[in-house]
Structure formats: structure tokens, C-alpha cells
Amino acid sequence: MNSAIMIAFQTILIKEVRRFTRIWSQTLLPPAITMTLYFVIFGNLIGPRIGEMGGYSYMDFIVPGLIMMSVITNSYANVVSSFFGMKFQHSIEELLVAPVPNYVILLGYVGGGVARGLAVGVIVTAISLYFTDLQIHSVPVVVSVVFMTAVLFSLGGFINAVYANKFDDISIVPTFILTPLTYLGGVFYSITLLPEFWQNVSLINPILYMINAFRYGLLGVSDINLGAAYGMILLFIVALFSFSMRLLNKGVGIRT
Amino acid sequence: MTTALAIRDLRKIYGNGFEALKGINLDVEEGDFFALLGPNGAGKSTTLGIVSSLVNKTSGSVSIFGHDLDKDLVKAKLQLGVVPQEFNFNQFEKVFDILVTQAGYYGIPAKASKDNAEKYLRELGLWDKKDQQARMLSGGMKRRLMIARALVHEPRLIILDEPTAGVDIELRRSMWTFLTNVNNEGRTIILTTHYLEEAEALCRNIAIIDRGRILENTNKRDLLNKLNQETFVLDLTCRLQEAPRLEGYGSRLTADGMLEVDVDKQRSLNEVFQQLDQLGVKVSSMRTKTNRLEELFIRMVNEDKNETGSTANAEGAQA
Numbered sequence: 001m002n003s004a005i006m007i008a009f010q011t012i013l014i015k016e017v018r019r020f021t022r023i024w025s026q027t028l029l030p031p032a033i034t035m036t037l038y039f040v041i042f043g044n045l046i047g048p049r050i051g052e053m054g055g056y057s058y059m060d061f062i063v064p065g066l067i068m069m070s071v072i073t074n075s076y077a078n079v080v081s082s083f084f085g086m087k088f089q090h091s092i093e094e095l096l097v098a099p100v101p102n103y104v105i106l107l108g109y110v111g112g113g114v115a116r117g118l119a120v121g122v123i124v125t126a127i128s129l130y131f132t133d134l135q136i137h138s139v140p141v142v143v144s145v146v147f148m149t150a151v152l153f154s155l156g157g158f159i160n161a162v163y164a165n166k167f168d169d170i171s172i173v174p175t176f177i178l179t180p181l182t183y184l185g186g187v188f189y190s191i192t193l194l195p196e197f198w199q200n201v202s203l204i205n206p207i208l209y210m211i212n213a214f215r216y217g218l219l220g221v222s223d224i225n226l227g228a229a230y231g232m233i234l235l236f237i238v239a240l241f242s243f244s245m246r247l248l249n250k251g252v253g254i255r256t
Numbered sequence: 257m258t259t260a261l262a263i264r265d266l267r268k269i270y271g272n273g274f275e276a277l278k279g280i281n282l283d284v285e286e287g288d289f290f291a292l293l294g295p296n297g298a299g300k301s302t303t304l305g306i307v308s309s310l311v312n313k314t315s316g317s318v319s320i321f322g323h324d325l326d327k328d329l330v331k332a333k334l335q336l337g338v339v340p341q342e343f344n345f346n347q348f349e350k351v352f353d354i355l356v357t358q359a360g361y362y363g364i365p366a367k368a369s370k371d372n373a374e375k376y377l378r379e380l381g382l383w384d385k386k387d388q389q390a391r392m393l394s395g396g397m398k399r400r401l402m403i404a405r406a407l408v409h410e411p412r413l414i415i416l417d418e419p420t421a422g423v424d425i426e427l428r429r430s431m432w433t434f435l436t437n438v439n440n441e442g443r444t445i446i447l448t449t450h451y452l453e454e455a456e457a458l459c460r461n462i463a464i465i466d467r468g469r470i471l472e473n474t475n476k477r478d479l480l481n482k483l484n485q486e487t488f489v490l491d492l493t494c495r496l497q498e499a500p501r502l503e504g505y506g507s508r509l510t511a512d513g514m515l516e517v518d519v520d521k522q523r524s525l526n527e528v529f530q531q532l533d534q535l536g537v538k539v540s541s542m543r544t545k546t547n548r549l550e551e552l553f554i555r556m557v558n559e560d561k562n563e564t565g566s567t568a569n570a571e572g573a574q575a
Contacts, residue, residue: 004363011360018353090344094405097308098361099333256270256311 008100009108016112020078020119027078027116028123031070035124038066039131042188054190054221063128064215065187068149070124072182072207073174075117075150079109079157080170087161092254102248106158106241113154114147121146134218141217141226148233149210153178155240162244162253181207186215191223206232258286258321260335260413260444261307266316268302268468276302278468279316284461286321286412289439290446291455294465295557300448301341303465304415308338320413334362337406341417343398347391351382351401354390355408362409369408376404380434396427403431413444420454432458452553456480466557481521487545488525490515493538500535502528516545 020027047058086092185207213229216222261284268277305311323332359369380400463473495513506518
């Protein structure tokens with residue numbers, strides 16, 4: 001990147017971070033409250049009755065999944081709401097008239113989504129420390145998986161925003177696709193509890209790979225082979241990045 | 257002289273099949289103050305949208321200071337500042353941040369971005385609003401904010417799409433002065449407006465576009481010379497029962513007692529006053545009935561409609 005392009009990238013990133021920190025009560029506070037409730041209800045109240053899961057207490061087992069769930073939903077939500085908001089207010093035109101290459105626009109917004117995803121991830125991790133003694137089995141795995149997952153769902157949010165024409169369109173995917181896939185992705189249970197058929201069905205859910213890879217980073221246990229998890233995340237990142245660039249280059253949803 | 261904007265055989269067909277531009281050609285020289293006029297739906301905003309990279313063209317080419325949009329988009333965009341018709345900034349951002357962010361998109365370092373933002377906010381009388389959210393500004397202030405934003409990266413070519421729409425007369429005049437000063441600095445300005453007195457007051461060259469075609473592209477003086485007749489409205493000191501007969505001039509009384517006189521370009525206005533004086537009619541004040549450019553504009557667009565209509569009828573008869 002030359003310096004002008006680097007400045008443009010930083011400008012988009014700073015603008016995005018400024019946006020979600022300005023409205024912190026809508027972006028940073030809700031996941032903190034929601035996850036606290038999850039820890040209290042599932043971890044503290046119901047967890048002891050469930051007993052161990054994957055060799056760990058139920059609280060320890062669900063913490064990685066809940067951190068990942070917040071990272072996934074927030075990185076997605078940041079990009080979809082911000083980029084669609086720009087389209088809705090036509091302020092996207094500020095970017096389109098400027099000499100900012102499309103890949104910088106995409107990286108800038110993805111950067112914003114990653115920043116919010118990681119910020120929420122850190123907040124939820126900090127809250128989890130009140131409920132359990134968090135141990136890290138592998139720092140590189142934790143950092144790389146959470147980062148790549150945030151990138152992947154930021155790209156997903158971007159594609160959703162490009163196609164969205166009204167505010168309803170930005171809530172359909174999170175409500176009807178993202179949330180079910182996350183809940184069924186092994187946040188609250190190990191897929192080994194499922195019958196073999198449903199275990200195999202679960203394997204087509206990409207979120208299962210991310211949650212299990214992250215759980216491996218923290219606890220050292222996973223239902224999924226770590227290499228397969230990285231492969232799956234990388235494959236999706238490459239596919240969604242290429243598709244996003246194609247949409248931007250064609251001007252879908254942003255140029256007439 | 258360098259050509260600031262060169263448009264060649266530019267066509268645009270929208271997805272619904274509507275042909276907004278039918279192969280237009282246009283040159284705007286560096287330093288010009290140029291008006292692109294046309295009725296609603298004529299193709300002005302589509303043309304400017306393509307130049308600003310907000311609309312995809314169907315065919316043709318656009319160059320800004322010699323940089324083709326297809327081959328050298330980044331360099332072309334660096335030369336261009338755009339003031340759109342609709343407010344298109346983030347209403348929740350602070351005024352200062354909007355300008356600094358825009359400068360950042362153009363790769364201007366933070367310190368220079370802030371200096372430029374301050375310079376243009378001061379020049380446009382918005383410096384005391386710098387920490388306010390844009391949505392708190394009045395309509396006139398929002399227009400000025402968009403002008404400041406378009407200038408913050410110091411472009412050589414500035415496109416203004418209806419910059420004074422909905423702005424009060426005093427503010428409009430101050431914006432005219434500001435834009436004239438910007439033009440005097442050597443920057444090229446292209447303006448679309450529905451206030452034709454604005455184009456007449458500011459611009460040196462004018463193109464008239466209608467139904468996706470350029471009807472006229474010439475300098476203002478030549479264009480106004482095409483106006484053969486002007487109508488003057490005279491305010492009389494006494495109300496008359498009927499219009500005085502003026503030799504060689506058409507005249508009539510309006511409902512509110514004004515006298516309208518048609519004056520051909522080759523005839524003198526002095527003669528009108530001599531005849532009125534002889535008839536004992538006293539005039540207290542006088543104005544032209546419509547803006548001269550407006551009269552010409554309406555005539556040209558109507559002629560075009562008639563021609564298009566008769567061509568279509570002839571084609572229909574052949575079919």
C-alpha cells in the first residue's frame with residue numbers, strides 16, 4: 001500500500017471505530033449484559049446440574065462458545081449496519097467519488113467489524129473471569145481463530161449490506177441464519193452427544209469449526225480436527241472476499 | 257489551454273431500458289465557470305453522476321484533466337470535487353469530522369486535513385459549528401458544508417449540482433461570491449441550476465441538455481444574442497384604461513395595471529420612452545419580464561419538444 005492508500009484505509013477504520021464507540025450503549029453494552037445472563041443462568045444455575053461436558057465443567061465448556069458467539073454477531077452487525085447506513089444516507093457517495101480502491105473500502109469496513117468483534121470479545125472474556133478461571137491452552141490458536149472468524153463474519157455483513165434495500169433486510173440473515181447456526185454450532189453442547197446422523201449434519205455448519213477451534217485454543221479439547229477448522233475458515237474468507245470484491249467492482253447496490 | 261473535462265459520445269441506458277444519455281459530447285476548459293442547464297429528467301444528473309463515478313456509463317468516455325476514467329481513475333478522481341443535489345453526509349457525524357474524513361479518503365495526512373477543514377469551514381462561515389452534528393445544521397449550512405467538503409482536498413474541477421436549491425436570497429448571493437472567488441483562483445466550476453439568473457450571473461459558457469442530447473453549447477454572450485426580443489414590464493405612475501399604441505412595439509396592460517412592451521433586439525428602448533413621453537405616460541420603474549436566459553432556455557426546450565414530436569409523428573406515419 002502506498003501512503004495515500006494507507007491513509008484512506010486508516011480513515012475508514014478510524015471512522016468505523018468512532019461510530020461504534022460513539023453508540024457504545026447500542027454496540028458494546030448489550031453483549032456484555034446478554035453474556036452475563038448466559039453465564040449466570042446456564043453456567044451458574046443450570047450448569048452444576050448438567051455436570052461435566054467434554055471433561056470440563058459446563059461453565060468452562062460454554063465460555064469459549066459464548067465469546068465466539070459475541071464476536072460473530074458483533075463483527076457481522078457492525079459492518080451490515082454501518083455500510084447499509086451509509087447507503088441509506090447516501091454518504092457512501094463520499095467514498096465512491098474519492099480515489100479509494102475498492103479493496104481498501106472492503107478492508108476498511110472489515111477492519112471496523114473486526115475491531116468491534118474483538119472489543120466485544122475482550123469485554124465478554126473479562127466478564128467470564130468473574131465466573132470461571134479462564135486458562136489458555138494455545139495463545140496463537142486463540143488469537144488467530146478469533147481474528148479470522150471476525151474477518152469472515154465482517155465479510156458476511158458486508159455482502160448482506162450490499163444487497164440490503166431496507167432495514168428489514170439487514171436483520172433477516174442474523175435472525176434466521178446466523179443465530180440458529182451459532183446455537184447449533186456447539187456453543188452449549190458437544191456434538192458427541194448427538195446421534196451419528198445429526199453429528200454428520202452438524203459438520204456442514206461452518207460455525208461449528210470456529211467455535212471448536214477456539215475452544216481448543218482455550219481448553220485444549222475440540223470435536224473437530226484443528227486443521228480442518230482452519231481450512232474451513234480460510235476457505236470461507238477467500239470465497240466471501242472474492243465475492244465482495246466482485247460486488248464492489250460491479251457496483252452492485254451502490255452504483256446505478 | 258487544458259481541457260478540464262472532456263466527454264465523448266457518452267451514453268447511458270438504465271436497467272429499465274430508459275436511455276438517459278444519447279451520445280453527448282462536451283468540453284469544459286480549465287478555469288471556466290460552466291453551466292449545464294436542462295429541465296428535470298434531461299440527463300444533467302446522469303452526466304454528472306458518470307463524471308463523479310456514481311453512475312456506470314453504458315458507453316463513451318470521460319476524461320478529467322486528460323485522465324480517462326476507465327484507464328486512470330485514481331488520478332482523475334483526485335482532480336474532482338463534487339457537491340451533489342441531495343445532502344449525502346452522515347447526519348450523525350460532527351461537521352469537522354466530516355471534512356477531515358473526506359480529506360483522508362483522498363490520502364491527505366491528518367495535519368493537512370485538519371488545516372484544510374478549518375480553512376474552508378472558516379471561509380464558509382461554519383467554523384463555530386465544527387463540533388455540532390451535521391443534522392443540527394440549517395438547510396443553508398448543510399449546503400455550505402457540502403461545498404466545504406468538496407473543496408477540502410483542493411480539487412481543480414468542482415461540480416455543483418443545484419448548489420443553491422432551497423437557499424435564501426442573501427445566502428445565495430454570498431455563495432455566488434464565494435464560488436466566483438474559487439473560480440478566480442483558477443479552479444474550474446461546472447454548475448447545474450434551475451435558477452437561470454444564477455447561470456447568467458456566474459457562468460461564462462453554457463450547455464443546454466434535454467432528453468439526453470446537448471441542444472446548445474456555447475458562450476453566454478452568443479447564447480443571449482440568439483434572443484431576438486425582450487419583454488419589459490413598466491410600472492406606471494397612473495393606471496391606464498387601455499394600453500397606449502406604440503409605433504413598432506407590441507404593448508399590453510397586465511391585470512395589475514403594469515404595461516408590458518416587447519422590444520426587438522435591433523430597436524432602441526429610448527424610442528419607447530420618447531413615445532410614452534409624447535403620450536403623457538409616466539414610468540416610475542422598469543424590469544425585464546423574465547430572466548433573458550430563462551426566456552431562451554424555455555424557447556429552445558420547447559422547440560426541441562416540437563421537433564421531436566413532429567419527427568415521431570413522421571416516423572409513425574411511415575410505419
